[in-house]
Amino acid sequence: MKMRKTTLGLATAIMAGTLMMGFEAAKAQDSIFVPLFTYRTGPFAGSGIPIADGMHDYLTMLNERDGGIGGVKIAIDECETGYDTKKGLECYDAVKPKNPVIINPWSTGITLPLIPKASVDKIPVLSMAYGLSASARGDIFPWVFNPPDTYWDGLGMILRYIGTQEGGLEKIKGKKIGYIYFDGGFGKEPIPLFEQLAKDFGFELKLYPVPPGEMQNQSSQWLAVRRDRPDYMVMYGWGAMNTTAVKEAAKVSYPMDKFISIWWPGEDDVRGTEGAKGFKTLNWHGIGTDYQALKDIQKFVVDKGLSKAPKDKVGELLYNRGVYNSLLIAEGIATAQKLTGKKVVDGADVRRGLESLNIDEARLKAIGLAGFTGTLQLSCNNHNGHRPSFVQQWDGAKWVKISDLIEPMPDKVKPALDAAAQDYAEKNAGWPKRTEACDKPS
Amino acid sequence: MFYRETGQFKTNYADDMALLPILQDRIGLGIILFVAYVIIPFFGNDFLLSTVMIPFLVFSLAAIGLNILTGFTGLISLGTGAFMGVGAYACYKLSSVFPDLNILLCIVFSGVFSALIGVLFGLPSLRIKGFYLAVATLAAQFFLQWCFVRIPWLYNYNVSGAIEVSQRSIFGVVVTGAKAAPESRYIVMLVLVTLMTWVAANVLSGRIGRAFMAVRDMDIAAELMGIDLLKTKLLAFAFSSFYAGVAGAAMMFIWVGGGEANDSFNINQSFLILFMVIIGGLGSLLGAFLGAAFISSLPTILKFGLPALGIPLAGATAEHLTYILVGGLILFFLVVEPHGLARLWQIGKQKLRMWPFPY
Numbered sequence: 001m002k003m004r005k006t007t008l009g010l011a012t013a014i015m016a017g018t019l020m021m022g023f024e025a026a027k028a029q030d031s032i033f034v035p036l037f038t039y040r041t042g043p044f045a046g047s048g049i050p051i052a053d054g055m056h057d058y059l060t061m062l063n064e065r066d067g068g069i070g071g072v073k074i075a076i077d078e079c080e081t082g083y084d085t086k087k088g089l090e091c092y093d094a095v096k097p098k099n100p101v102i103i104n105p106w107s108t109g110i111t112l113p114l115i116p117k118a119s120v121d122k123i124p125v126l127s128m129a130y131g132l133s134a135s136a137r138g139d140i141f142p143w144v145f146n147p148p149d150t151y152w153d154g155l156g157m158i159l160r161y162i163g164t165q166e167g168g169l170e171k172i173k174g175k176k177i178g179y180i181y182f183d184g185g186f187g188k189e190p191i192p193l194f195e196q197l198a199k200d201f202g203f204e205l206k207l208y209p210v211p212p213g214e215m216q217n218q219s220s221q222w223l224a225v226r227r228d229r230p231d232y233m234v235m236y237g238w239g240a241m242n243t244t245a246v247k248e249a250a251k252v253s254y255p256m257d258k259f260i261s262i263w264w265p266g267e268d269d270v271r272g273t274e275g276a277k278g279f280k281t282l283n284w285h286g287i288g289t290d291y292q293a294l295k296d297i298q299k300f301v302v303d304k305g306l307s308k309a310p311k312d313k314v315g316e317l318l319y320n321r322g323v324y325n326s327l328l329i330a331e332g333i334a335t336a337q338k339l340t341g342k343k344v345v346d347g348a349d350v351r352r353g354l355e356s357l358n359i360d361e362a363r364l365k366a367i368g369l370a371g372f373t374g375t376l377q378l379s380c381n382n383h384n385g386h387r388p389s390f391v392q393q394w395d396g397a398k399w400v401k402i403s404d405l406i407e408p409m410p411d412k413v414k415p416a417l418d419a420a421a422q423d424y425a426e427k428n429a430g431w432p433k434r435t436e437a438c439d440k441p442s
Numbered sequence: 443m444f445y446r447e448t449g450q451f452k453t454n455y456a457d458d459m460a461l462l463p464i465l466q467d468r469i470g471l472g473i474i475l476f477v478a479y480v481i482i483p484f485f486g487n488d489f490l491l492s493t494v495m496i497p498f499l500v501f502s503l504a505a506i507g508l509n510i511l512t513g514f515t516g517l518i519s520l521g522t523g524a525f526m527g528v529g530a531y532a533c534y535k536l537s538s539v540f541p542d543l544n545i546l547l548c549i550v551f552s553g554v555f556s557a558l559i560g561v562l563f564g565l566p567s568l569r570i571k572g573f574y575l576a577v578a579t580l581a582a583q584f585f586l587q588w589c590f591v592r593i594p595w596l597y598n599y600n601v602s603g604a605i606e607v608s609q610r611s612i613f614g615v616v617v618t619g620a621k622a623a624p625e626s627r628y629i630v631m632l633v634l635v636t637l638m639t640w641v642a643a644n645v646l647s648g649r650i651g652r653a654f655m656a657v658r659d660m661d662i663a664a665e666l667m668g669i670d671l672l673k674t675k676l677l678a679f680a681f682s683s684f685y686a687g688v689a690g691a692a693m694m695f696i697w698v699g700g701g702e703a704n705d706s707f708n709i710n711q712s713f714l715i716l717f718m719v720i721i722g723g724l725g726s727l728l729g730a731f732l733g734a735a736f737i738s739s740l741p742t743i744l745k746f747g748l749p750a751l752g753i754p755l756a757g758a759t760a761e762h763l764t765y766i767l768v769g770g771l772i773l774f775f776l777v778v779e780p781h782g783l784a785r786l787w788q789i790g791k792q793k794l795r796m797w798p799f800p801y
Contacts, residue, residue: 080760133601192601
């Protein structure tokens with residue numbers, strides 16, 4: 001009887017809380033609200049946790065060290081999505097009334113339904129190096145940004161690197177290149193371009209899809225790789241898929257220095273496997289804490305106990321990836337403040353800020369990240385930047401940069417990008433024409 | 443005292459056989475419909491409508507479908523997620539081939555495709571029963587999920603493989619796409635669910651429903667009585683998959699608004715709907731609604747409601763706590779009443795009849 005009463009009481013309290021939450025209006029703010037969509041649970045948590053920590057810590061560092069951006073504190077709120085589209089949309093609906101200035105979905109699956117909503121709700125979507133590749137076209141997708149590279153640029157760079165390994169792009173003719181990929185949007189997206197490039201350069205392409213539910217069971221794919229013996233393997237994976245792929249590749253004794261992945265695998269994905277030495281990935285920013293901003297993060301955030309990251313994880317690859325994402329957020333907000341003259345900027349302002357993003361060497365030095373990454377300029381029509389990246393290799397203990405900056409293949413990628421963007425606008429009847437004005441480059 | 447039907451006399455057979463013979467039941471349903479149609483859209487905020495109510499309605503539709511199959515006909519099916527997916531992709535193809543067709547009609551017609559596929563995968567039910575049928579429908583789940591990824595015609599050869607939902611309107615009000623207001627989408631969903639529940643309630647209390655229940659209780663006896671097992675079981679699969687297909691189409695077009703559909707219709711979805719039916723109560727329409735509310739709405743309510751109550755919970759902790767709480771509540775309710783929440787409500791009604799006396 002007593003238990004029933006307490007249960008009833010608890011249920012009523014929860015219902016009351018929900019109704020309060022369901023029926024109350026949005027509150028005003030004197031800070032800039034940046035929600036962080038993270039996944040610290042689920043099969044992608046291995047990749048999601050360091051990214052979440054990096055993103056959270058950089059913004060917290062700005063709050064602690066500088067009192068925010070332009071003197072306005074950043075209100076950070078993490079919402080758990082578990083890389084699930086439905087939960088991502090729940091998070092989006094939950095944060096919308098709080099006037100967020102930017103959304104970072106960190107999942108291509110969540111980004112896709114948010115793309116049409118961005119222009120209606122007036123909240124820019126920053127899908128850094130993921131999401132819909134066609135959203136690089138700022139004239140068709142004014143509210144979506146995906147710097148510094150699209151997945152197609154990444155493919156171009158990997159192929160150029162293979163070309164340098166073989167002594168020239170024309171020498172790839174006749175080779176066999178295998179592609180193991182996450183059998184979802186982000187893995188399937190480069191395939192048409194890959195097939196086109198296979199025709200252009202004369203190599204044979206073999207596909208090895210990994211279903212999302214079977215990420216940790218790739219033995220059949222890698223047995224097929226052992227049977228086919230491709231000269232190079234290219235991987236587009238995320239979360240547990242990367243870890244398992246590296247393990248399986250080592251098990252079938254695939255030569256690791258011929259195994260090149262897109263920019264997602266982190267240290268945790270390769271550390272556990274003995275034979276992972278020689279594995280290569282793309283990257284565009286530095287690793288380690290040898291930068292002023294990273295040192296500030298350690299001083300103002302980690303040492304003060306404001307970070308969820310273990311001390312030794314600060315400065316690792318995916319942590320710094322999160323830092324880069326927050327760097328873009330911070331620079332977008334700062335540019336928006338400069339453009340509009342307002343201190344507390346909103347989503348539309350940050351969109352203009354991102355569109356006029358100009359991170360040059362001087363700016364990088366000023367924010368304490370000199371040498372961390374390359375420069376980035378976005379514009380009205382170019383929401384991506386198509387920046388060059390380098391290739392790094394796992395030497396058993398750390399990532400080592402083994403190549404110079406490699407340019408993407410704009411002559412191959414641009415027509416495909418334009419076609420995809422046009423296709424999207426046509427298929428989605430009623431896709432609004434861009435009405436937002438272009439700011440002159442400052 | 444409240445549920446006494448004294449003084450309510452029926453003067454013809456039609457009244458006697460009505461779905462809701464007691465006046466109190468009708469008043470109760472009227473109040474629920476009033477709250478659903480008037481109070482919630484007018485006074486609820488966007489979060490309540492988009493994140494709590496619309497998913498609840500989508501899942502309750504799917505749960506009604508599975509309840510017809512598993513609760514009323516006794517055929518365990520683990521393919522509900524895939525049938526929902528069939529509905530979603532069918533609706534996408536229909537809406538791209540007939541761009542001017544009313545979206546509600548698209549959604550309802552996509553249920554027909556889902557029903558046909560359901561009949562196809564329901565053919566094994568004529569030979570196998572129980573858990574073995576569950577495995578056969580599991581094959582449906584995996585095969586159809588494979589089809590969604592490997593047949594590019596289904597997603598119109600999109601590069602991203604995603605379903606794209608264009609803006610559609612009904613009577614000038616935008617109901618799909620980014621510009622659709624949560625209220626419009628909610629009302630469309632509500633009308634759809636109300637109509638389909640009304641159809642299901644009438645079918646299940648009539649000749650066909652009784653045939654289903656006879657097959658559930660003892661199919662050999664049903665066959666001896668003259669019920670054609672072939673037709674009845676396949677009709678159960680068709681009916682149930684129709685509801686699942688409409689739920690899937692509604693989910694993609696009205697709730698989520700497009701995107702990668704493959705992962706949304708996986709085996710976890712099938713299990714989730716099965717759990718909704720089990721916890722809600724097998725063989726009861728009310729159970730479908732209660733189960734859907736419990737499994738789909740409760741985690742959302744806990745995840746966002748507990749912080750709203752003032753309990754400081756970060757994202758991941760709220761997620762973990764939600765899993766623990768919901769799991770604990772499932773255990774609690776199944777221990778207290780193994781026949782589900784609908785049975786608890788039935789017991790409650792009995793108590794209300796006798797109140798204030800205990801028996």
